Amino acid sequence: MSKLTGKAFLQPTHKRTLTQIKLRVNxxxxxxxxxxxxxxxxxxxxxxxxxxxxxxSIIGFIIALSSAVAYGLxxxxxxxxxxxxxxxxxxxxxxTLDGIIARTFQQATVFGGFFDSVLDRYAxxxxxxxxxxxxxxxxxxxxxxxxxxxxxxxxRARAEAAGIKMESVGFAERAERMLILAASSxxxxxxxxxxxxxxxxxxxxSNLTVIQRALYVYKTLKEKSTVTN
Numbered sequence: 001m002s003k004l005t006g007k008a009f010l011q012p013t014h015k016r017t018l019t020q021i022k023l024r025v026n027x028x029x030x031x032x033x034x035x036x037x038x039x040x041x042x043x044x045x046x047x048x049x050x051x052x053x054x055x056x057s058i059i060g061f062i063i064a065l066s067s068a069v070a071y072g073l074x075x076x077x078x079x080x081x082x083x084x085x086x087x088x089x090x091x092x093x094x095x096t097l098d099g100i101i102a103r104t105f106q107q108a109t110v111f112g113g114f115f116d117s118v119l120d121r122y123a124x125x126x127x128x129x130x131x132x133x134x135x136x137x138x139x140x141x142x143x144x145x146x147x148x149x150x151x152x153x154x155x156r157a158r159a160e161a162a163g164i165k166m167e168s169v170g171f172a173e174r175a176e177r178m179l180i181l182a183a184s185s186x187x188x189x190x191x192x193x194x195x196x197x198x199x200x201x202x203x204x205x206s207n208l209t210v211i212q213r214a215l216y217v218y219k220t221l222k223e224k225s226t227v228t229n
Contacts, residue, residue, distance in 0.1 A: 042097060047104070052107060054112055057094070058119070060091045060092075060093075061091070061123055063087050064123035068130040075134075075136065081195075082185075091123060137198075145199050148206025155217070164216075166216075180202055
């Protein structure tokens with residue numbers, strides 16, 4: 001057994017787990033940065049026509065509310081599910097675009113980040129509430145998915161307020177949740193039950209992400225405490 005292997009084997013379990021999480025975080029962060037680089041040209045075009053990050057955030061919020069209305073009126077007619085999916089993805093595009101504009105053109109502000117986060121939470125709540133009210137999913141699972149969605153963001157906010165970077169930590173950040181919801185909504189156009197299973201999946205992985213983030217914060221703080229002492 002090599003010295004390196006021996007050290008890794010003897011390393012405390014919580015430290016090995018923390019290292020694995022950090023490696024996963026780095027991979028996800030790199031992937032997101034590549035996607036953001038691909039959207040730079042769209043950000044420049046939006047900037048040329050006078051769109052600011054806050055304006056794009058508001059546009060995305062309005063589109064998300066429109067998606068919620070479409071979900072609320074579905075599944076009759078069933079094409080509303082496709083419309084709701086398109087609007088959901090469009091709002092997600094805006095959510096990515098506002099950040100790119102802010103960073104590219106040095107328009108990032110503390111209030112802008114706060115404002116965007118608040119609108120995102122309202123948008124998420126509206127979409128999940130519409131799906132629940134329309135009877136497109138089990139009420140308990142819908143509420144669990146809604147709670148998990150809000151708590152994923154809350155745990156990040158609280159952790160970063162404590163000085164712990166949380167970008168890409170967890171199974172289901174907002175982008176991943178939107179893609180899962182969009183995919184299950186498209187399948188639901190052909191088989192309505194798919195959306196219920198999609199919500200069930202979101203309920204599970206969202207709350208697992210909350211637990212994962214809580215453990216990550218605990219282990220990081222414990223590690224910092226050990227180093228300090």
